[in-house]
Amino acid sequence: MNRNEMVEEIIRLKEKKNAIILAHNYQIPEVQDIADFVGDSLKLSQIASETDKDLIVFCGVKFMAESAKILSPEKKVLLPVIDAGCPMSDMITGEDLKKYKEENPNVPIVTYVNSSAEVKAYSDICCTSSNALNVVKSLDAKEILFAPDKNLGSYIAGKITDKKIRLWHGFCITHERVETSEIDSARERRPGVKILVHPECNPKIVEKADFVGSTSQIIDYVKTSSDSEFYIGTEMGILHSMRKVAPNKELHLLSKSLVCYNMKKTSLEDVYNALKNDVNEINIDEDIRVKAYNALKRMLSINA
Numbered sequence: 001m002n003r004n005e006m007v008e009e010i011i012r013l014k015e016k017k018n019a020i021i022l023a024h025n026y027q028i029p030e031v032q033d034i035a036d037f038v039g040d041s042l043k044l045s046q047i048a049s050e051t052d053k054d055l056i057v058f059c060g061v062k063f064m065a066e067s068a069k070i071l072s073p074e075k076k077v078l079l080p081v082i083d084a085g086c087p088m089s090d091m092i093t094g095e096d097l098k099k100y101k102e103e104n105p106n107v108p109i110v111t112y113v114n115s116s117a118e119v120k121a122y123s124d125i126c127c128t129s130s131n132a133l134n135v136v137k138s139l140d141a142k143e144i145l146f147a148p149d150k151n152l153g154s155y156i157a158g159k160i161t162d163k164k165i166r167l168w169h170g171f172c173i174t175h176e177r178v179e180t181s182e183i184d185s186a187r188e189r190r191p192g193v194k195i196l197v198h199p200e201c202n203p204k205i206v207e208k209a210d211f212v213g214s215t216s217q218i219i220d221y222v223k224t225s226s227d228s229e230f231y232i233g234t235e236m237g238i239l240h241s242m243r244k245v246a247p248n249k250e251l252h253l254l255s256k257s258l259v260c261y262n263m264k265k266t267s268l269e270d271v272y273n274a275l276k277n278d279v280n281e282i283n284i285d286e287d288i289r290v291k292a293y294n295a296l297k298r299m300l301s302i303n304a
């Protein structure tokens, strides 16, 4: 089967099975192009919670497909590559957080959606990089734990004056690879060109950037800015989404190391295989799911 035939088959199977294909902005271009919706984790979780389709094929990493299942338990959710994981989400387990909660019963826990269903189940509320600030602000507490991303947590801590933010020690191995020397040489190469970065980058990078935002916020910035050229400091897959909405802008990836190998595992063939054979279904223990649902639902009621 050639590529065009495979695309046609995917579309045919999608209709036959009343399915929706969701793809994260960090997926490869071919997978983004076949998806019904491409977006960041907040947008995709909202779509997953609202869709009336029977089947969700989630092209992303495991925690994202789990969030879709948590929000839409009556639907079948497939992750085309079952071992597409997230090293950051593996930096904390449900057991770790359960123990923390027992030892610190009065410290509310805000958990980044880049975490397992078990971790969400022990959390008071979840957040994404788009809504983290408003989520933290919404809590009536003097102290909170922000887990697992210490970089996003310290970015939020810098914007909050009325709460002490304790940080877990997790981080995104992809964003953490950007070096300050890469920002310095970008400024030297193209003086005046704005540098836009994700808050998962190390604080040393965030401090030197012109704009800090989630993938959707960075895309919006490029789309609406009167500037014509940018350095982009997040996973390279975003460039494909960005070129669709801002075709005349010149985009440079801030660092060649901004590649998430887990996000790149999913091929068109994997999407076809999942749809055709209903493989790699995500299932979550109902007790865990209900607890995780409460933390996610509470997050979805707060604006980005």
Ligand code: SF4
Residues within 6 Å of the ligand: 026, 061, 085, 086, 087, 088, 089, 114, 172, 173, 174, 175, 235, 260, 261, 262, 263
């Ligand atoms: S980009 Fe970072 S946070 Fe996102 S899936 Fe990859 S490792 Fe995890």
